[in-house]
Amino acid sequence: MAGHIEINTRLAAHEVHLAPQNITPYLERLEAILQTFQRSPVLDEAIRLPEVLSIVGLSKSTWYARLNARLPGYDARAPKPFKLGTSNRSPTAWWRSEVMxxxxxxxAAQPAH
Incomplete structure (x- = not known):
């Protein structure tokens, strides 16, 4: 079709077809999101154990069992902690993005309802 552009975008399993006149609000919103990220000096942050436990919804012992390869509850997908300093006594943290x-x-590994 001459003069007509159709933009196809895949979102999950759904296909969306947008004509040029309908795409302007989406492009404006994407531009606003991009500008917000460009102004943000930090896109990730280190979080401590209480916040990690709040996000994952597990007890402290269950969380640490998922991190310990010698225990039956070990989960290799669980994000590894890091120290916020060079000492063994330095606080431990995780990257928020990795926890999320x-x-x-x-x-995603759970069967659909």
Whole structure:
């Protein structure tokens, strides 16, 4: 079709067809999101154990069992912690993005209802 552009975008299992006149609001929204990210100096943050437990919804012992390869509850997908310093006594933290990705991976592995 001359003069007509159709943009196909896949979102999950659904296909969306947008004509040029309908895409402007979406492009404007994407531009606003991009500008927000460009202004953000940090896109990730280190979080401590209480927040990790709040996000994953597990007890401290269950969470640490998922991190320990010698225990039956070990989950290789669980994000590895890191120290916020050079000492053994330095606080332990996790990257928020890795914790969130872990929760999403766990949810995606569950059968659909």
């Amino acid at each position: 990705a872990y929760v999403l991976a766990c949810a």
